[in-house]
Amino acid sequence: MDFILATKIFYAVIVFLFGITIGSFLNVLIYRIPKKENIVSESSHCMSCNHKLYPIDLVPLFSWIFLGGKCRYCKAKISPQYPIVEAINGIMYALIFWFICGAEPKLALLGYCAAFSALLVTAVIDWRTMEIPDSMWITVLVGGIIVYIDELIAEGFDWPCLLERVIGFFAASGILFLLAVITKGGMGGGDIKLMAACGFLLGWKVVLLSLVMGGVIGTLYLIFCAVKNKGKVPRKVPFAPHLAAAVVICMFVGTKILEWYFALCGISHTHIH
Numbered sequence: 001m002d003f004i005l006a007t008k009i010f011y012a013v014i015v016f017l018f019g020i021t022i023g024s025f026l027n028v029l030i031y032r033i034p035k036k037e038n039i040v041s042e043s044s045h046c047m048s049c050n051h052k053l054y055p056i057d058l059v060p061l062f063s064w065i066f067l068g069g070k071c072r073y074c075k076a077k078i079s080p081q082y083p084i085v086e087a088i089n090g091i092m093y094a095l096i097f098w099f100i101c102g103a104e105p106k107l108a109l110l111g112y113c114a115a116f117s118a119l120l121v122t123a124v125i126d127w128r129t130m131e132i133p134d135s136m137w138i139t140v141l142v143g144g145i146i147v148y149i150d151e152l153i154a155e156g157f158d159w160p161c162l163l164e165r166v167i168g169f170f171a172a173s174g175i176l177f178l179l180a181v182i183t184k185g186g187m188g189g190g191d192i193k194l195m196a197a198c199g200f201l202l203g204w205k206v207v208l209l210s211l212v213m214g215g216v217i218g219t220l221y222l223i224f225c226a227v228k229n230k231g232k233v234p235r236k237v238p239f240a241p242h243l244a245a246a247v248v249i250c251m252f253v254g255t256k257i258l259e260w261y262f263a264l265c266g267i268s269h270t271h272i273h
């Protein structure tokens with residue numbers, strides 16, 4: 001193993017550890033935001049016995065494993081959501097670092113990671129409550145701005161690139177807004193704002209792909225529900241988890257999918273963001 005590869009792996013491990021640490025905070029957001037609880041001043045505590053938790057109880061991933069998934073003080077079971085969210089966040093941070101940022105510590109890493117974490121929190125909260133917190137789509141938008149600033153630093157100002165993102169802000173969100181008008185509220189405002197933020201992050205071509213992909217994922221979920229429940233499907237289905245999954249997929253391979261599609265159609269397309 002050469003020195004450069006070893007250095008990249010070392011950085012990836014650091015990014016993973018940072019990711020699971022942030023993942024611990026994401027669990028706090030997932031639990032407290034829907035309850036309108038303070039996420040800063042209130043100390044962490046057991047959901048069953050309300051006992052204050054100390055740093056030794058809050059080590060990401062490892063505390064849950066070493067405690068056998070139970071509270072140290074009352075022995076109540078701790079939801080596996082906690083280590084799952086932490087692990088997913090850590091793994092995805094490392095993957096973003098390696099595949100999107102080319103295993104280089106750049107500013108865009110911060111933007112993409114912030115966007116991913118916000119999408120993860122959004123997906124879980126919307127799945128549980130059918131609501132999308134404004135703070136999360138705003139975080140995705142801030143992540144997109146950070147990614148764009150990184151592009152400015154690396155490549156200088158490029159008008160088509162900015163236009164791609166500005167159009168992206170309105171592209172998918174505009175379609176969802178029209179659906180909301182046509183269905184008279186069948187599409188939530190949170191989904192519209194979320195896709196506006198994702199449009200600035202990804203650009204209009206890739207965000208439209210993610211919208212289509214989100215619809216496909218949602219349809220497959222409904223088919224699964226119909227098969228599982230013998231023809232019955234839920235009356236209301238949160239759309240954000242499916243959109244979030246599609247956006248994350250497109251963060252990694254959206255451009256490649258579009259390049260493959262345009263090549264298959266014989267269409268020349270040389271400027272995909």
